[in-house]
Amino acid sequence: MTTMATPTKPATEAPAPVYNPKSESVGAKRIKSAIFHVVALALTGVVLYPALWMVASSFKPNSEIGGANTSLWSNNFSFDNFVTAMDGIGGVSTLQFFTNSLILAIGAVVGTILSASVSAYAFARIKFPGRSVFFGMMIATLLLPFHVVIIPQYIVFQQLGLVDTYIPLLIGKFLAADAFFVFLMVQFMRNLPAELDEAARIDGAGHVRIFTAIMLPLMKPALISTSIFSFIWSWNDFLGPLLYLNTPEKYPLPLALRLFVDQTQSSDYGAMIAMSVLALLPVLIFFLVFQRYIVEGVSTQGLKG
Amino acid sequence: MINRRNFLTTVALGTASAAVLAACGSPAPAQTGSAENPVTINYTWWGNDDRAERTRKAIALFESKNPDIKVNGNFTDFAGYWQKRATEAAGGGLPDVMQWDLSYLRDYGQRNQLLDLGTVKINTDAFDKSLLPSGQIRGKTYGIPTSTNAFAVYYDPAKLASLGIAEPDGTWTYKEYNAFLAEVGAKSNGALFGGTDYTGIWWMFNIWLRQNNIEAFTEDGKLGFAKDDLKKWWNQTAALRGTPAIVSEERVTQLAPKSPFGSNVSATESTWDNFMAAYLGDSGAKELKLVPVPSDDKDNLGLFLKPSMLMVASAKTKFKDAAARFIDFMVNDPEVGQIFKTSRGVPASKTQRDGTTFEGTDKLVVDYEKSIEKYLKDAPEPPIVGFGTLETSFKRISSDLNFGKLTVDGAADAWFKEAEDLIKQNA
Numbered sequence: 001m002t003t004m005a006t007p008t009k010p011a012t013e014a015p016a017p018v019y020n021p022k023s024e025s026v027g028a029k030r031i032k033s034a035i036f037h038v039v040a041l042a043l044t045g046v047v048l049y050p051a052l053w054m055v056a057s058s059f060k061p062n063s064e065i066g067g068a069n070t071s072l073w074s075n076n077f078s079f080d081n082f083v084t085a086m087d088g089i090g091g092v093s094t095l096q097f098f099t100n101s102l103i104l105a106i107g108a109v110v111g112t113i114l115s116a117s118v119s120a121y122a123f124a125r126i127k128f129p130g131r132s133v134f135f136g137m138m139i140a141t142l143l144l145p146f147h148v149v150i151i152p153q154y155i156v157f158q159q160l161g162l163v164d165t166y167i168p169l170l171i172g173k174f175l176a177a178d179a180f181f182v183f184l185m186v187q188f189m190r191n192l193p194a195e196l197d198e199a200a201r202i203d204g205a206g207h208v209r210i211f212t213a214i215m216l217p218l219m220k221p222a223l224i225s226t227s228i229f230s231f232i233w234s235w236n237d238f239l240g241p242l243l244y245l246n247t248p249e250k251y252p253l254p255l256a257l258r259l260f261v262d263q264t265q266s267s268d269y270g271a272m273i274a275m276s277v278l279a280l281l282p283v284l285i286f287f288l289v290f291q292r293y294i295v296e297g298v299s300t301q302g303l304k305g
Numbered sequence: 306m307i308n309r310r311n312f313l314t315t316v317a318l319g320t321a322s323a324a325v326l327a328a329c330g331s332p333a334p335a336q337t338g339s340a341e342n343p344v345t346i347n348y349t350w351w352g353n354d355d356r357a358e359r360t361r362k363a364i365a366l367f368e369s370k371n372p373d374i375k376v377n378g379n380f381t382d383f384a385g386y387w388q389k390r391a392t393e394a395a396g397g398g399l400p401d402v403m404q405w406d407l408s409y410l411r412d413y414g415q416r417n418q419l420l421d422l423g424t425v426k427i428n429t430d431a432f433d434k435s436l437l438p439s440g441q442i443r444g445k446t447y448g449i450p451t452s453t454n455a456f457a458v459y460y461d462p463a464k465l466a467s468l469g470i471a472e473p474d475g476t477w478t479y480k481e482y483n484a485f486l487a488e489v490g491a492k493s494n495g496a497l498f499g500g501t502d503y504t505g506i507w508w509m510f511n512i513w514l515r516q517n518n519i520e521a522f523t524e525d526g527k528l529g530f531a532k533d534d535l536k537k538w539w540n541q542t543a544a545l546r547g548t549p550a551i552v553s554e555e556r557v558t559q560l561a562p563k564s565p566f567g568s569n570v571s572a573t574e575s576t577w578d579n580f581m582a583a584y585l586g587d588s589g590a591k592e593l594k595l596v597p598v599p600s601d602d603k604d605n606l607g608l609f610l611k612p613s614m615l616m617v618a619s620a621k622t623k624f625k626d627a628a629a630r631f632i633d634f635m636v637n638d639p640e641v642g643q644i645f646k647t648s649r650g651v652p653a654s655k656t657q658r659d660g661t662t663f664e665g666t667d668k669l670v671v672d673y674e675k676s677i678e679k680y681l682k683d684a685p686e687p688p689i690v691g692f693g694t695l696e697t698s699f700k701r702i703s704s705d706l707n708f709g710k711l712t713v714d715g716a717a718d719a720w721f722k723e724a725e726d727l728i729k730q731n732a
Binding site for chain 1 (some may be wrong): 347350353354359360361378379380381382384385388390392393395396397398400560562563568587588589608663711
């Protein structure tokens with residue numbers, strides 16, 4: 001495809017420039033790809049910097065965190081903050097806070113999965129009188145800001161003597177009060193072919209059978225997204241536990257974290273950050289384990305049936 | 306369609322069962338307890354791990370001395386504490402005894418959420434008479450101070466020595482104080498600022514007003530000073546803003562949540578004397594010292610003791626007597642003083658103060674409060690409702706002043722407008 005090289009030509013001489021669209025485009029692609037990766041890495045760095053700062057600071061002494069100290073690494077590297085953090089607060093061990101958070105988060109996941117899926121089945125598959133009115137009312141609760149109901153709800157639970165128990169925090173989850181998850185599952189179920197339940201009905205299956213044997217297995221992606229979101233929301237919830245729990249022995253992690261920082265006395269930022277790192281681990285592990293399903297769940301939800 | 310009669314029956318049944326449950330939930334408890342059958346009162350406080358440990362010790366001591374009362378102690382952080390109290394007050398479920406902050410006393414007291422402690426037996430003989438009015442509103446005692454704070458100027462002697470600047474002796478005019486701030490900034494070539502802009506601190510302004518015999522708030526809850534007073538105050542440091550004498554507002558924001566002084570960026574800071582431990586911890590400094598605030602009138606420093614916290618009881622408590630005994634114990638018992646040292650502030654009751662041995666940092670703070678004793682005047686009444694908002698907007702507007710976004714006149718206009726609106730709203 002190129003001209004024959006003459007034998008007198010010195011070997012070191014570069015070949016005559018020839019138009020070669022293929023090789024040029026490979027070079028351009030490489031450059032483009034390199035630029036893309038550099039930019040992507042830089043953006044990742046910016047996004048992840050706070051997390052990096054947190055992990056790095058958890059190994060620094062308290063006086064070197066924040067304020068005029070801008071360097072990430074300290075020469076006084078130590079695990080002291082983690083030791084303080086694990087000591088707990090006011091006679092309550094940190095393990096206790098973790099256990100409480102886990103009880104609440106797992107309770108929330110179990111409750112939401114059970115109640116939201118059953119309610120969603122009713123809304124999506126059973127024709128009962130007033131279905132659309134009730135569905136509309138449920139959606140309307142999404143528009144009600146949480147802060148509007150705080151005090152009325154508190155009065156109800158206080159009158160029932162349920163303050164300082166986990167019941168006010170969990171009962172809503174078991175009664176499908178999280179309209180968002182019910183809605184998510186209804187939408188998912190509506191996309192499943194109705195022929196499946198019709199076939200099952202012809203074979204003699206009732207609602208219970210159709211729900212447990214056909215719907216639930218098919219709804220796996222929606223169930224997993226729901227579990228992940230309700231786990232993380234419950235794990236991070238601050239206001240609910242703050243209002244309803246009184247005894248420090250019952251506090252979950254977000255309440256305990258705040259106890260390290262006290263504007264009116266001395267603040268132990270080091271221990272707080274160390275505990276934040278520890279508090280992040282379960283969520284991170286949860287994410288890593290279910291990572292595949294999260295992507296699957298979210299992408300399936302976008303599909304039209 | 307749901308049958309309407311059925312629906313109504315369901316609602317009626319639901320309401321009835323809720324009422325039955327409610328009745329079961331709160332049986333009428335006995336008013337007084339005995340050693341075999343003690344009453345339980347709830348006590349709640351804000352604070353960190355250290356305070357929790359100390360309070361637990363104090364509660365254990367109280368229970369051993371009063372076997373007929375059990376104290377159930379709970380705690381949260383300061384910000385969450387007030388969210389929780391607001392909800393509980395609305396729901397009628399405030400704990401029996403609470404640690405309280407001065408800025409919330411008038412609000413809850415006026416809304417009859419707090420017990421008038423004048424109606425129960427609490428011994429206040431050992432209290433400084435200038436201090437008690439700070440827990441009273443219109444003649445009713447809603448709070449008993451546990452401990453006191455006084456305003457002071459902090460400085461780091463090591464930093465001054467390295468710059469070759471003499472330590473202040475605490476008798477200075479505003480002019481001398483400004484010159485001192487400028488000297489630190491100049492001699493360190495900008496490596497160290499003199500201090501934060503003290504005209505941005507509400508309490509410094511309040512103290513300056515007292516030095517000029519002006520009350521910040523009148524008895525009927527209005528502003529007691531004129532716009533010109535505020536302009537004069539903000540003009541005090543006009544020449545220093547933007548120079549190394551004063552920490553720039555950008556720097557202050559970068560350093561948050563730590564203070565410039567705690568971050569070793571400035572040489573002095575004016576604030577309450579209970580910040581000593583926090584500053585020592587944040588800055589890692591070996592030693593910090595306290596001197597009184599500047600005043601142009603040598604005999605009137607405008608200083609007063611402010612309750613760092615108070616003990617209050619819920620107006621709805623079923624155990625008034627037990628609550629009163631617990632409050633009395635927490636503010637008067639010398640052994641409680643020994644447990645808390647100065648972590649709540651300097652003990653307010655003389656019996657408690659005398660029963661406590663102070664060492665190191667604690668001693669510095671106690672000695673400071675002793676040294677200013679002769680200048681102390683009556684503490685102001687609890688701040689007006691919405692005072693917190695006023696203090697915040699004072700800080701915000703003066704930081705705009707430092708950024709150069711506002712002139713002194715504009716800043717004074719802006720603050721007065723906000724203050725007058727707020728006072729009108731709460732009237």
